[in-house]
Amino acid sequence: MRVHNFSAGPAVLPEPVLAQAQAEMLDWEGAGMSVMEMSHRGREFGQIIAEAEADLRTLLDIPAGYRVLFLQGGASLQFSAIPLNLMRRGGAPDYVVTGEWSAKALGEAQRYGPVNVAASTAGGAHDHVPPLARWRLDPAAAYLHYCSNETVHGVEFHWIPETGAVPLVADMSSHLLSGPLDVSRFGLIYAGAQKNIGPAGLVIVIVRDDLLGGASPLCPGLLDYRLNAAAGSMPNTPATYSIYIAGLVFKWLLAGGGLAAIDQLNDEKARLLYSFIDESTLYTNPVARADRSRMNVPFMLRRAGLDEAFLAGAGERGLVQLRGHRSLGGMRASIYNAMPIEGVRALIDYMRDFQTLHA
Numbered sequence: 524m525r526v527h528n529f530s531a532g533p534a535v536l537p538e539p540v541l542a543q544a545q546a547e548m549l550d551w552e553g554a555g556m557s558v559m560e561m562s563h564r565g566r567e568f569g570q571i572i573a574e575a576e577a578d579l580r581t582l583l584d585i586p587a588g589y590r591v592l593f594l595q596g597g598a599s600l601q602f603s604a605i606p607l608n609l610m611r612r613g614g615a616p617d618y619v620v621t622g623e624w625s626a627k628a629l630g631e632a633q634r635y636g637p638v639n640v641a642a643s644t645a646g647g648a649h650d651h652v653p654p655l656a657r658w659r660l661d662p663a664a665a666y667l668h669y670c671s672n673e674t675v676h677g678v679e680f681h682w683i684p685e686t687g688a689v690p691l692v693a694d695m696s697s698h699l700l701s702g703p704l705d706v707s708r709f710g711l712i713y714a715g716a717q718k719n720i721g722p723a724g725l726v727i728v729i730v731r732d733d734l735l736g737g738a739s740p741l742c743p744g745l746l747d748y749r750l751n752a753a754a755g756s757m758p759n760t761p762a763t764y765s766i767y768i769a770g771l772v773f774k775w776l777l778a779g780g781g782l783a784a785i786d787q788l789n790d791e792k793a794r795l796l797y798s799f800i801d802e803s804t805l806y807t808n809p810v811a812r813a814d815r816s817r818m819n820v821p822f823m824l825r826r827a828g829l830d831e832a833f834l835a836g837a838g839e840r841g842l843v844q845l846r847g848h849r850s851l852g853g854m855r856a857s858i859y860n861a862m863p864i865e866g867v868r869a870l871i872d873y874m875r876d877f878q879t880l881h882a
């Protein structure tokens with residue numbers, strides 16, 4: 524019996540993808556072996572990674588002049604790779620802090636040199652996106668880094684910052700592929716796979732050609748974008764099985780109508796859940812309405828002492844991994860692409876019943 528899994532990550536994957544992986548586990552397309560057992564230099568895996576890249580390019584309409592890299596170390600290793608590759612291109616980079624993940628990216632960048640905090644909600648509750656007009660931008664900055672969807676705090680940018688000639692670098696780990704995106708606005712986009720794309724460990728980097736080269740001499744070769752691009756993401760053995768699963772997820776998205784279709788569905792799922800929370804007497808969401816995440820929905824119970832009962836009751840109905848992040852408490856429902864709308868409806872039904880029970 525499959526549950527409705529609201530985990531923030533590793534997170535729910537599309538059931539057809541898991542079923543196909545199961546069907547192909549022992550013998551991938553007549554190869555007589557699992558994808559896990561294949562040489563990454565062989566023809567079969569070459570086809571798998573090439574198709575994954577082509578399908579991702581189709582989904583996101585990635586312009587020519589951008590490289591797609593399938594790397595390892597999760598999104599967190601990119602917190603180091605970005606300054607090591609890009610810091611020397613200009614003045615101190617600008618960082619915008621709107622939650623847990625952008626704060627971590629900032630902390631890592633500070634190991635490598637001076638950094639300008641262009642805007643931050645760290646003094647408060649990380650419950651909104653500060654307006655661009657108040658950012659202290661440096662036109663000579665090497666790049667600007669921000670996190671376009673804060674997974675812990677449930678804060679999402681529904682707009683793209685305009686930074687002129689300064690390359691825009693975005694951590695999109697928890698909402699890449701949740702809807703269409705104008706990739707041409709960015710210098711570099713990265714996303715850990717385990718939220719909306721595939722298994723943990725894999726990170727996808729989409730980087731503009733002109734940002735390759737110029738890495739610090741201290742940058743490990745495995746983190747150097749130019750070397751990774753030149754080696755087709757294979758300076759060493761890549762995360763082959765994770766790339767295969769991500770490729771199946773891309774095909775699942777394409778078959779469902781691409782990002783325009785999933786965008787509509789994500790809108791509807793988020794609208795259902797937020798409107799129920801806003802109209803309820805028991806639940807609250809702390810985030811400014813214009814900046815609420817469509818993927819990660821933190822919510823609190825207004826009455827103290829009910830959290831454990833809420834979670835236990837949810838578990839009995841097959842609604843799992845709803846406990847909020849340890850830094851915030853309360854609850855969090857992550858409703859990524861692979862969460863069916865029936866899962867959101869089942870959660871709302873449960874929340875309504877629980878509220879009635881505790882009115």
Ligand SMILES: *Cc1c(COP(=O)(O)O)cnc(C)c1O
Pocket residue numbers: 532596597598599600624670672673674694695696697715716718723724
């Ligand atoms: C999960 C997450 C990360 C960290 O991913 P790892 O794969 O654990 O390194 C970074 N940024 C965001 C926005 C995330 O959601």
